[in-house]
Amino acid sequence: MQSEMNPNTDKPVLEVKSLRKAFGSLEVLNDISFSVKHGEVVAIIGPSGSGKSTLLRLINQLEQVDGGEISVCGQQLCSNNEAGNAVYSDQETMRQIRLNIGLVFQNFNLFPHFSILRNLTEAPSVVLGKRKSDAEKKARQLLDKLGLADKAAAYPWQLSGGQQQRAAIARALALDPEIIFFDEPTSALDPELTGEVLKVIRSLAEENMTMVVVTHEMAFARDLADRIIFMDQGLIIEQGTPDEVFNSSNERTKLFLRRYHE
Amino acid sequence: MNYSVVIPYLLEGTVTALKLFALTLLLAVPLGLLVARLRAIKNPLVNLPVKFYLLLMRGTPLLLQLIFFMYFPPFVLGISIDRFIAALIAFSLNYGAYFAEIFRGGIDSIPQGQSEAAKVLGFSSWQTFSKITLPQVIKRVIPASANECMTLVKDTALAQTIGVFELFRAAQNTTSREVSIIPIFIAGAFYLVMNSVVAAIFNRAEKKLSYYKG
Numbered sequence: 001m002q003s004e005m006n007p008n009t010d011k012p013v014l015e016v017k018s019l020r021k022a023f024g025s026l027e028v029l030n031d032i033s034f035s036v037k038h039g040e041v042v043a044i045i046g047p048s049g050s051g052k053s054t055l056l057r058l059i060n061q062l063e064q065v066d067g068g069e070i071s072v073c074g075q076q077l078c079s080n081n082e083a084g085n086a087v088y089s090d091q092e093t094m095r096q097i098r099l100n101i102g103l104v105f106q107n108f109n110l111f112p113h114f115s116i117l118r119n120l121t122e123a124p125s126v127v128l129g130k131r132k133s134d135a136e137k138k139a140r141q142l143l144d145k146l147g148l149a150d151k152a153a154a155y156p157w158q159l160s161g162g163q164q165q166r167a168a169i170a171r172a173l174a175l176d177p178e179i180i181f182f183d184e185p186t187s188a189l190d191p192e193l194t195g196e197v198l199k200v201i202r203s204l205a206e207e208n209m210t211m212v213v214v215t216h217e218m219a220f221a222r223d224l225a226d227r228i229i230f231m232d233q234g235l236i237i238e239q240g241t242p243d244e245v246f247n248s249s250n251e252r253t254k255l256f257l258r259r260y261h262e
Numbered sequence: 263m264n265y266s267v268v269i270p271y272l273l274e275g276t277v278t279a280l281k282l283f284a285l286t287l288l289l290a291v292p293l294g295l296l297v298a299r300l301r302a303i304k305n306p307l308v309n310l311p312v313k314f315y316l317l318l319m320r321g322t323p324l325l326l327q328l329i330f331f332m333y334f335p336p337f338v339l340g341i342s343i344d345r346f347i348a349a350l351i352a353f354s355l356n357y358g359a360y361f362a363e364i365f366r367g368g369i370d371s372i373p374q375g376q377s378e379a380a381k382v383l384g385f386s387s388w389q390t391f392s393k394i395t396l397p398q399v400i401k402r403v404i405p406a407s408a409n410e411c412m413t414l415v416k417d418t419a420l421a422q423t424i425g426v427f428e429l430f431r432a433a434q435n436t437t438s439r440e441v442s443i444i445p446i447f448i449a450g451a452f453y454l455v456m457n458s459v460v461a462a463i464f465n466r467a468e469k470k471l472s473y474y475k476g
Contacts (some may be wrong), residue, residue: 060382061381061382062378062381062382096386097383098381098382099384101382102382103382104319105375105378107373107375107378109373109375109376109378109379110379111376111379111394112398112474112475112476113397113474114397122383122393123383123385124383126385126389126393127383127384127385128384155473155474155475156474156476157474157476158476171383172383175383175384216307222332
């Protein structure tokens with residue numbers, strides 16, 4: 001727990017307590033606890049199979065939590081019953097929480113049959129019931145901001161990977177989420193395209209967007225994150241400022257980071 | 263041979279064939295969609311009857327199914343049934359099974375990331391299906407559906423076995439009356455014309471949906 005936490009200004013946007021998840025007999029997450037404050041950028045690093053993506057999928061309701069608590073903006077998604085198993089809140093609460101969260105996937109997952117503009121306007125108009133003209137205005141602003149103004153009428157297949165990922169980020173932003181999760185947003189991109197996506201994430205950080213980024217881009221994590229969480233084999237090995245983690249005395253952390261420097 | 267008599271007679275049979283074709287599609291496509299969705303439900307109470315239906319319809323001759331729906335209602339249930347209705351029921355249930363498997367294949371071929379992206383954006387499961395999954399499924403099932411539709415045009419000839427007067431029956435009647443095999447070949451040309459329209463419609467749909475990839 002952070003000692004300086006003030007309930008008014010530092011109220012966490014995301015709070016995760018003692019989260020557990022297993023697929024069959026394989027434990028993928030064990031006793032995961034962390035919180036993210038408003039405006040904070042948290043990078044989650046760790047080797048493949050350490051449970052980073054599963055953690056994001058649990059928070060985004062794409063997988064079922066076995067045990068533990070998740071709260072977003074003070075609303076509880078799930079909590080433990082007396083037996084220590086997770087029980088979810090009612091449908092409406094789950095829906096509200098979902099709308100407060102954005103998720104950007106490794107493979108973009110844009111809708112191929114919609115134009116880029118419609119990829120951005122569909123959820124606001126269908127889910128939030130926004131007027132078409134309002135949704136379009138907002139979408140065009142976002143596309144403009146992310147350097148995709150001329151791509152509004154294009155279809156996803158006509159865009160480069162980097163442009164597709166920026167469009168996917170714009171799609172998530174179109175719903176005005178309180179927090180955005182990025183699941184290895186540059187892993188499907190070559191180094192040149194990686195840069196343009198990282199630039200967008202960086203500009204969001206400058207605007208104080210609350211973000212959790214699962215990444216293998218160590219330099220980016222070190223540079224941009226307020227806090228780094230290092231995970232391995234379903235456990236949080238350590239979390240702290242980039243300086244603390246990159247100069248860690250923990251053997252496991254050191255070994256992982258050394259591999260990246262080689 | 264008096265063509266001014268033969269052709270209208272064959273056209274009369276064609277109208278019945280087209281009616282059977284259109285009504286069967288109208289019933290079999292929604293049925294197929296429903297069955298494809300039910301087939302995906304993991305509960306065996308739903309899953310097993312659906313699988314049994316699919317096996318029965320695809321595993322026995324359509325001819326036998328026609329005979330069953332013609333004779334089961336009057337002789338077992340004591341209800342009289344119109345020949346055309348009996349044929350329509352048999353065709354719809356049979357083609358519904360084939361369409362169900364085509365749609366299931368189409369639905370399964372859409373990457374999971376599509377429905378996950380929709381879910382994260384707050385779409386309900388119905389909105390996800392109708393706005394994200396289904397439009398993409400339609401594009402992918404066009405070639406297989408074109409096959410089914412063209413087969414259906416030809417299969418309507420089977421309805422004559424339970425006494426439905428359709429194109430092939432009309433051709434056979436004419437053949438006996440005129441003592442000539444030519445009406446059969448005229449009927450063949452009619453089937454070919456009908457199916458070239460079906461093929462053209464599907465080609466057009468395919469072209470229309472080629473604006474996107476994936």
